[in-house]
Amino acid sequence: xxxxxxxxxxVLGAAVRDQIAADGHSVDWVTRLDLAGAAxxxxxxxxxxxxxMLPDGRGLPFLRSLRGRGDxxxxxxxxxxxxxSDRIEGLNAGADDYLxxxxxxxxxxARIGSVARRYAGNPNxxxxxxxxxxxxxxxxxxxxGRPVTLTAREWVLFExxxxxxxxxxxxxxxxxxxxxxGDGVESNAIEVHVSRLRKKLGAWAIKTEWGLGYRLGKPx
Numbered sequence: 001x002x003x004x005x006x007x008x009x010x011v012l013g014a015a016v017r018d019q020i021a022a023d024g025h026s027v028d029w030v031t032r033l034d035l036a037g038a039a040x041x042x043x044x045x046x047x048x049x050x051x052x053m054l055p056d057g058r059g060l061p062f063l064r065s066l067r068g069r070g071d072x073x074x075x076x077x078x079x080x081x082x083x084x085s086d087r088i089e090g091l092n093a094g095a096d097d098y099l100x101x102x103x104x105x106x107x108x109x110a111r112i113g114s115v116a117r118r119y120a121g122n123p124n125x126x127x128x129x130x131x132x133x134x135x136x137x138x139x140x141x142x143x144x145g146r147p148v149t150l151t152a153r154e155w156v157l158f159e160x161x162x163x164x165x166x167x168x169x170x171x172x173x174x175x176x177x178x179x180x181x182g183d184g185v186e187s188n189a190i191e192v193h194v195s196r197l198r199k200k201l202g203a204w205a206i207k208t209e210w211g212l213g214y215r216l217g218k219p220x
Contacts, residue, residue: 001046001116001156002177005029006036007078008054012101016049016078019105020112024139024152024159026178032056040066044176045073047112052079052090060093067094074115078103113137120163127162130219132201134162141201148200153178157193161206161216170213190214 003020007013008031017029028043030036033054039045048066052059063075076097077090087098096115099108117123117136125137133142139155141148150158160169160177174190186192194206194214207217 001025001112001159002044003027003047003049003112004036004039004043004045005049006033006054006059007031007049007051009051015105016108019109023109023112024155025112026156033059033062036062040071040073044173046177047116048073048075050075050077050095052077052081060089063090063093063095074119076108076111076115078108110137116163130202130204132205136162143201150197150200154193154197154200157190158197158201158205161214165216168209168213168215173213 003025005013005016005020005027007016007029010031013029013031017027020027028039028045030039031054033056036048040048050059050063059077059079063077066073066075074096075094076099077095078099078101079086079090080101082100090098096118097111099111113125113136114123117125125135127134127136131144132148133145134140136159141150141158156177157174160174171190178189178193194208197206202219204217204219206214208214
């Protein structure tokens with residue numbers, strides 16, 4: 001997934017960025033709401049991690065503004081505000097989850113995965129596809145009972161197809177999944193990763209829709 005982290009604490013922000021990057025997600029980290037707004041206007045994010053106290057304003061009006069204009073991107077609030085009333089206000093503003101600081105980074109990873117699966121329409125982390133057994137929570141794949149080793153970027157691409165079965169994803173959409181602002185993108189990067197996934201999972205796993213992009217395949 002491509003995740004937008006809105007957090008002004010440099011120590012916590014770096015720790016969260018490193019954790020979700022280690023989980024295989026691409027992350028863009030900003031420290032102000034105005035920068036967050038600019039990023040959202042130009043980039044398609046799969047999830048937003050939102051602090052409520054930023055140097056240039058409060059996170060809840062920002063969240064209400066997102067929802068008010070029809071933006072349904074999942075949002076997890078990360079905040080030191082721990083009263084029940086704060087949680088209720090955050091959830092009623094349109095947040096999908098609410099995590100109080102300090103929190104365990106592995107719990108954050110689990111909550112990100114849970115929210116992502118709910119938005120994909122299947123909260124069950126276990127998927128069977130042909131001879132593939134996929135555990136989204138453990139980020140593992142077996143083929144015919146044998147483990148398949150995927151690189152971080154191969155997993156991100158495969159997860160993108162799993163979250164949108166039947167939907168064609170363009171090359172640009174897939175590049176957004178893989179790369180954050182400022183990253184150099186080689187022109188054939190997506191083709192290379194797709195080719196490697198087919199070799200590891202089976203030629204049927206990802207289908208090319210010529211002129212449009214790629215989609216999750218079906219076993220013959």
